[in-house]
Amino acid sequence: QADRLLPMLLAVLDKAALQGREKEAFDILNAWNREADIESVGAALFHSTYREMWELTLKDDLSDDLYRLLNTIQLEYGFFDRIWELYPSSAIFDRKNTPEKETRDDLLLPAFRQALDKLSANYGKDVKNWKWGRVHVMAFQHPFGAVPVAGRFFNPEAKPAPGSSETVWVTGGMWRENGYLFPVEYGPAFRHVVDLADIAEGGFVIDVGQSGWSRTSNYSNGFEDWYAGRLWKVSMNEDSYRQNAQGVMLLMP
Numbered sequence: 001q002a003d004r005l006l007p008m009l010l011a012v013l014d015k016a017a018l019q020g021r022e023k024e025a026f027d028i029l030n031a032w033n034r035e036a037d038i039e040s041v042g043a044a045l046f047h048s049t050y051r052e053m054w055e056l057t058l059k060d061d062l063s064d065d066l067y068r069l070l071n072t073i074q075l076e077y078g079f080f081d082r083i084w085e086l087y088p089s090s091a092i093f094d095r096k097n098t099p100e101k102e103t104r105d106d107l108l109l110p111a112f113r114q115a116l117d118k119l120s121a122n123y124g125k126d127v128k129n130w131k132w133g134r135v136h137v138m139a140f141q142h143p144f145g146a147v148p149v150a151g152r153f154f155n156p157e158a159k160p161a162p163g164s165s166e167t168v169w170v171t172g173g174m175w176r177e178n179g180y181l182f183p184v185e186y187g188p189a190f191r192h193v194v195d196l197a198d199i200a201e202g203g204f205v206i207d208v209g210q211s212g213w214s215r216t217s218n219y220s221n222g223f224e225d226w227y228a229g230r231l232w233k234v235s236m237n238e239d240s241y242r243q244n245a246q247g248v249m250l251l252m253p
Contacts, residue, residue, distance in 0.1 A: 038133025133160025
């Protein structure tokens with residue numbers, strides 16, 4: 001996504017008379033390696049500018065209900081990315097509350113500045129503290145997790161999340177105005193890797209755990225391994241899987 005869209009944004013910003021915080025943010029964005037790791041300030045700047053560009057472009061063209069609906073499926077379809085990349089003079093970029101006819105490039109600078117204002121208001125004035133892992137947070141919600149007091153026993157601890165909706169590790173979700181967050185609401189809940197040269201040996205991991213009851217040891221036993229990208233060994237060889245077996249289940253006809 002950044003490979004396609006960032007060059008247009010940088011070209012506009014490079015022509016603008018940026019100073020102070022804006023110039024610092026531009027330099028970080030210009031040097032960004034386009035990877036969405038949790039320490040990346042460039043990722044936070046890019047995705048925040050994208051979010052503001054989305055709003056500036058679409059909100060004044062749609063009813064409130066339709067805009068909210070579109071936000072729920074915003075990252076499921078790449079229509080906005082295609083308009084940004086391929087149709088810079090599209091009428092969708094024209095702002096209804098101005099006499100001028102705006103194009104894509106007319107909105108990119110205001111979107112960038114709005115992003116800086118909102119990041120500053122929510123995460124402090126130091127640009128270097130606007131790390132992707134602060135705004136892009138992964139939190140698993142148990143059905144009982146919203147219950148006052150008791151809920152804290154059901155939800156695993158929230159963690160900063162790498163990736164985005166467009167990366168190999170897909171971590172996307174709806175935007176939240178409260179706190180200016182990009183919460184993770186979908187991703188790879190289950191990973192299973194098999195070597196086709198040795199099918200009997202493989203590995204898998206599940207995102208949280210193998211039990212829905214919070215008082216068991218298996219409730220969130222997969223979370224740390226899943227988060228770190230590690231796999232549990234899964235063997236179909238009896239001599240291997242019996243070594244650490246905790247019990248035996250017999251299925252009788």
